[in-house]
Every structure is written in structure tokens, then in C-alpha cells.
Amino acid sequence: xxxxxxxxxxxxxxSGIAAFGGLAPVAAxxxxxxxxxxxxxxxxGNAVAVVAGGCFWGMEGVYEHVKGxxxxxxxxxxxxxxxxxxxxxxxxxxxxxxxxxxxxxPAVVSYGQLxxxxxxxxxxxxxxxxxxxxxxxxxxxxxxxxxxxxxxxxVTYIAALGAAHTFxxxxxxxxxxxxxxxxxxxxxxxxxHNPNAAYIAHFDMPKLAALHDRLPELWHS
Numbered sequence: 643x644x645x646x647x648x649x650x651x652x653x654x655x656x657s658g659i660a661a662f663g664g665l666a667p668v669a670a671x672x673x674x675x676x677x678x679x680x681x682x683x684x685x686x687g688n689a690v691a692v693v694a695g696g697c698f699w700g701m702e703g704v705y706e707h708v709k710g711x712x713x714x715x716x717x718x719x720x721x722x723x724x725x726x727x728x729x730x731x732x733x734x735x736x737x738x739x740x741x742x743x744x745x746x747x748p749a750v751v752s753y754g755q756l757x758x759x760x761x762x763x764x765x766x767x768x769x770x771x772x773x774x775x776x777x778x779x780x781x782x783x784x785x786x787x788x789x790x791x792x793x794x795x796x797v798t799y800i801a802a803l804g805a806a807h808t809f810x811x812x813x814x815x816x817x818x819x820x821x822x823x824x825x826x827x828x829x830x831x832x833x834x835h836n837p838n839a840a841y842i843a844h845f846d847m848p849k850l851a852a853l854h855d856r857l858p859e860l861w862h863s
Contacts, residue, residue, distance in 0.1 A: 645707055645834075645863060675762045675856070676806045678754025679798045681791075688712060689748045691756050692719055692786040692822050694739035695765030696773025700846030701742045703833030704764045704853055709862040710750030715743045716832070717824040719786045726823035734778040741786065743822050753792055755860060757799050760785070761808075761815075763852040768811035774845050783815040786822065793817060 695701050698716040705714045718726045721738035725731065731738045744756060761767050765783060766774075772781045787793035800813055824830075833842050854861045 691744045694741035694784040698740040699832040710747045712745045716829045719822045720820035767815045770814045
């Protein structure tokens, strides 16, 4: 998978901020950010995680720059196959969330570290039923655990973030069940293919810059 250079990310971020006349929003959290729980059992071979946090373009772009991530697919989770398409999901009646499926090497990056990226930089987990300019149930914050161990780790980490008062507002992230369905081809790699789009430049590129600055140990250029 082709990744954007840090210089390109910073340049596009600057242009997006200038175009919108202000600093782009990124989930605010103190440093150091609480560490995730240790893995209960490290899977053998590649593993899969599914998370949702607003528009899947930015979520996909962030995880493409996390070390140990093999691939990221934009899609829909939490609804049925019959309505897993952009037109139906955008009606906000299908129950889906815009989500990403992350295939990763657990010997390089843990599920807990993927959760740390999710909460620290990939989106604002305190927003309810939306992210920034996008409002609706399909833009909710949710974790679709793929195993009982993942669910247990997510529950533990959310509790730890709450106990540490990491955020000034309650965490709105939901723990859900549901199948993942890949989105249409034109959504895949959207950030990489359209880095200068106004929405991407203002709302998503700052997340990549935050990943590099806040979690350099997980950054992959």
C-alpha cells in the first residue's frame, strides 16, 4: 500500500487549515495517553480489527500509517448485506456505521495499540452520533470486536480512560456486534488518492500529523 510522506501530510494540513480559516479539529487528550491493556493472548498470523469513528476516509488513512498494519478496507458494519451501500447507509436508516477493517500483524502491533490510535488521534470518541461536520447514526463511534478477547480489552481500556479522566466529556464509543461489508471501490484509499480535497485537508490530514507527533512509536511512513 502506498503511503503519503510526512512532508506531504504537513503541507496539505497547512493548506486545509488556511482554507478553512482555523485549526482543524483533532481529538484532544493529555499526554501521556493511558496505555492499553496487555494482550490476553497474541494471535498467530495476521489478525483483524473493525472500528468506526466518523467518515471512513480519514479512519482508513490514519491506520494505513500505523506500523504492523497490512491493509485497511473502508466499509459498513452493524447492518445487513442488502443495504450495505453508500446510498442506503447515507439515509441513516440501515443501522450501519461507516467503519474500517484493519488487517494487522499482532507480532508488530497489538490490538490494544490499535485501540490507543483509535481513541488518541483517529477521531473524537466523545462525540455522539457524528464526527465534526458529519451528523447521523452512521458516523457514530463504535468498536466491533472480532473475538471475545478483543471485546474484553476494549471494555478494560474504555474503563481506564474514564478513570483517568482522559477526556473532558464522557466517552460515547459503543461496543457492537455485526458483520463488516466492504464499501464501493471509489471509497478505497480515498485519502491517498485525494489528499488535497478540502474535506480531507481540513478534517483528516491533522489526524495523520497527530499520529506522528503523539504516537511516534506507532508511526509508519
